[in-house]
Amino acid sequence: MSEVAQEEPVTVARSARTPETPLPYERLKAFEGQPAATAAVGKDPVNAPMIRHWCEAMGDANPAYQGPDAIAPPTMLQAWTMGGLSGHTDRSGAFDALFALLDGAGYTSVVATDCEQEYLRPLRPGDEITFDAVIEAVSERKTTKLGVGHFVTTRMDVRADGEPAGTHRFRILKYAPHAPHAPHARQNPPAVPAPPAAPAASAPRRPRPVINRDNAGFWAGVAGHRLLIQRCTGCRTLRFPWLPGCSRCGSPEWDTVEASGAGTVFSYVVLHHPPFPAFDPPYAVGLIELAEGVRMVSNIVGVPHDRVRIGMPVRLDFQRVDEEFELPAFRAAAGGEG
Amino acid sequence: MKAGDELPELTVPITRTLIVAGALASRDYQDVHHDTEAAAEKGSPDIFMNILTTNGLVGRYLTDHFGPRCVLRKVAIRLGAPNYPGDTMVLRGTVTEVADGTAVVRVVGANGLGHHVTGTVTVSLPEGTE
Numbered sequence: 001m002s003e004v005a006q007e008e009p010v011t012v013a014r015s016a017r018t019p020e021t022p023l024p025y026e027r028l029k030a031f032e033g034q035p036a037a038t039a040a041v042g043k044d045p046v047n048a049p050m051i052r053h054w055c056e057a058m059g060d061a062n063p064a065y066q067g068p069d070a071i072a073p074p075t076m077l078q079a080w081t082m083g084g085l086s087g088h089t090d091r092s093g094a095f096d097a098l099f100a101l102l103d104g105a106g107y108t109s110v111v112a113t114d115c116e117q118e119y120l121r122p123l124r125p126g127d128e129i130t131f132d133a134v135i136e137a138v139s140e141r142k143t144t145k146l147g148v149g150h151f152v153t154t155r156m157d158v159r160a161d162g163e164p165a166g167t168h169r170f171r172i173l174k175y176a177p178h179a180p181h182a183p184h185a186r187q188n189p190p191a192v193p194a195p196p197a198a199p200a201a202s203a204p205r206r207p208r209p210v211i212n213r214d215n216a217g218f219w220a221g222v223a224g225h226r227l228l229i230q231r232c233t234g235c236r237t238l239r240f241p242w243l244p245g246c247s248r249c250g251s252p253e254w255d256t257v258e259a260s261g262a263g264t265v266f267s268y269v270v271l272h273h274p275p276f277p278a279f280d281p282p283y284a285v286g287l288i289e290l291a292e293g294v295r296m297v298s299n300i301v302g303v304p305h306d307r308v309r310i311g312m313p314v315r316l317d318f319q320r321v322d323e324e325f326e327l328p329a330f331r332a333a334a335g336g337e338g
Numbered sequence: 339m340k341a342g343d344e345l346p347e348l349t350v351p352i353t354r355t356l357i358v359a360g361a362l363a364s365r366d367y368q369d370v371h372h373d374t375e376a377a378a379e380k381g382s383p384d385i386f387m388n389i390l391t392t393n394g395l396v397g398r399y400l401t402d403h404f405g406p407r408c409v410l411r412k413v414a415i416r417l418g419a420p421n422y423p424g425d426t427m428v429l430r431g432t433v434t435e436v437a438d439g440t441a442v443v444r445v446v447g448a449n450g451l452g453h454h455v456t457g458t459v460t461v462s463l464p465e466g467t468e
Binding site: 050054060062063079082083112115117118122147178179180272274275281 | 391412413
């Protein structure tokens with residue numbers, strides 16, 4: 001199946017320059033369901049010259065897009081609805097109002113993050129394009145690598161000569177950019193250099209745990225390759241992660257149980273972007289349900305990130321992260337892939 | 339063809355010309371796709387490829403492989419690391435499902451910064467496709 005655990009787009013904790021003003025989320029949420037475009041008309045009918053220009057740009061030599069029986073490349077769907085240099089004339093008042101609200105609060109930049117298209121019938125030269133779009137979702141305020149902003153999702157129904165031709169779901173991030181980039185400091189390729197295979201001395205290190213008297217026993221267990229679960233000596237309830245008291249009966253008294261190491265994947269995400277220092281995406285982060293019943297967040301190893309499945313049996317392993325640091329992780333059991 | 343099969347990779351040099359040509363062919367005149375100074379003003383180190391071009395390249399990757407008689411049914415992509423000029427993107431695909439003349443392919447396009455695009459494409463295959 002085309003499962004794909006939802007990966008969070010470009011989200012990272014980083015303090016941005018924040019000239020923007022937080023907006024009450026209810027004001028943004030109120031735009032959900034409002035039209036983004038109504039009975040809009042494509043500026044040009046589907047036509048051979050635009051198809052040819054597209055194919056030239058993409059390096060696409062597919063003969064299906066050439067000659068008297070040519071169809072348009074399906075991925076051009078959105079191109080037929082674009083406003084171009086002269087802009088959109090068919091946008092709804094609601095869409096303009098949402099953008100004005102975000103612009104006014106300092107979220108002035110736009111970047112597209114997702115595009116999901118379904119093609120219902122081929123487009124051919126001469127087809128007249130019409131479309132309607134709705135604002136499907138406006139996210140809460142998110143901190144991303146680019147800056148703080150809101151994701152806006154629209155869904156568009158595209159028709160050709162009045163017949164349904166395709167659907168187009170589009171997500172953008174409307175954000176407040178970080179400080180301008182110094183134009184002369186540009187390099188090729190620029191921006192964040194890919195983490196090189198640097199010598200160990202300068203390699204970024206995984207973040208260290210903060211060890212305190214409430215969790216020291218857990219880390220002492222890890223050092224001895226034992227995964228210890230806390231147990232309330234009052235009501236015998238197991239708890240993880242470690243806490244000073246029992247959330248069931250309130251007792252501060254506890255002892256420990258060593259986990260057998262057996263578990264299953266209760267849920268997981270795959271982190272693709274952004275890359276954090278000392279991490280090598282994509283990788284799977286699992287919520288593992290231990291045989292004892294408690295759940296813990298951990299890396300899933302020994303299986304490609306896109307083969308991780310909910311319910312997959314896993315087994316405790318201790319991974320040496322660097323010379324002085326080991327972490328518990330969970331290894332997919334042999335033959336456990338579904 | 340079966341689930342798990344891998345498509346041959348496609349290497350796409352990310353030139354300034356490709357970024358600008360793709361933006362214009364898709365009617366996308368956002369300045370961050372053609373004006374370096376405007377891009378810098380918005381916090382980007384350079385111009386970067388627009389999503390419509392990425393979408394077009396992903397579509398081309400599939401139709402190049404399956405041939406002119408295949409039909410794209412769905413293309414769903416998510417962008418991560420931007421495609422800046424001077425970089426190279428390598429598209430790779432893995433068949434995840436084959437049923438009733440339709441294949442689902444998981445596509446990843448990686449550049450020097452990480453994954454530029456991840457996505458899923460559903461394509462109908464002409465009869466007789468092995």
